[in-house]
Amino acid sequence: MKRARTGGRGSVFTPADFLDMAGRAAVDQALSRLAKGGRLRRLVRGLYDFPKVHPELGPLSPGPDDVARALARETNSRVQIAGARAANALGLSTQVPAKNTYLTDGPSRRVVLGKRIVYLRHASPKHLIAPGSAAGTVVQALRHLGAMRAADVARVAALRLSASDKKALATSAVQAPAWMRPTLVSIAMSGAVDGKVRRSRRVNE
Structure with missing residues (x-):
């Protein structure tokens, strides 16, 4: 989650961005848990973001x-x-x-x-x-x-x-x-x- 935050709100990433930290299976599991917990958002399979949040509209679409x-x-x-x-x-x-x-x-x-x-x-x-x-x-x-x-x-x-x-x-x-x-x-x-x-x-x- 610390790595995801470094890009700031609106950043988009794939599991490949974390493979220097752990193997693919472990990265997939970690991202899945973070998405289920609402800390990250799963856009489509293998693509996640740390969304910008509008006070009225909620999470915004990534650029x-x-x-x-x-x-x-x-x-x-x-x-x-x-x-x-x-x-x-x-x-x-x-x-x-x-x-x-x-x-x-x-x-x-x-x-x-x-x-x-x-x-x-x-x-x-x-x-x-x-x-x-x-x-x-x-x-x-x-x-x-x-x-x-x-x-x-x-x-x-x-x-x-x-x-x-x-x-x-x-x-x-x-x-x-x-x-x-x-x-x-x-x-x-x-x-x-x-x-x-x-x-x-x-x-x-």
């Missing part, structure tokens, strides 16, 4: 990102939000998808949590660019929205990505489809261009 990351840890794989979820994360869409899709280099898995679905879809390396990073989210949002909204993606990403995120994007751009590369490069270069303009202004002043 899909937390669920996806827990599933990825179980198989020692990487995961990246994709599709409508990626666009929503960047503020490029107000749509809150019922099906939250993630790309992974691990096995595919589908978890139903009430009305929400978390779907991990196995993807080849060429589709899993900069997984688990803000740069990867930009690539997936651009893939979802398409060339027609590339300018919108560039505008938002240029403002939201840190310098290190842009550097990662510049490194990863070569792996993206040809139609994406100019947009990704323009995002990656936006900080450098702005910096040059600011320096030029200071010199002129």
